[in-house]
Amino acid sequence: MDEEEKILLCDGCGTGWHTMCLEPPPATIPKDEWLCPRCVHGDVSIPDLRLAQARTQPQPGPILRGKHVPLF
Numbered sequence: 001m002d003e004e005e006k007i008l009l010c011d012g013c014g015t016g017w018h019t020m021c022l023e024p025p026p027a028t029i030p031k032d033e034w035l036c037p038r039c040v041h042g043d044v045s046i047p048d049l050r051l052a053q054a055r056t057q058p059q060p061g062p063i064l065r066g067k068h069v070p071l072f
Contacts, residue, residue: 006018006019006020006029007019008022008026008029008030008034008036010034010035010036010039011033011034011035011046011049012035012036012039012042012044012049013036013038013039013044015038017036022037023037032046033046033049035049
């Protein structure tokens, strides 16, 4: 009973959840970020996720002749 089209992936921890296993089950599939009950209970929030993602984005290296040069 996989029913992959009914599995939500948590944006906080990456685990998969069947919609019918959630209490209460969602009326619709979220189009944006979604947090599982464990992450919500652990006080993870969507703004926290976005801040963490922004901090882990690679920063461009120095500019040489008008182009970013990656740092090693």
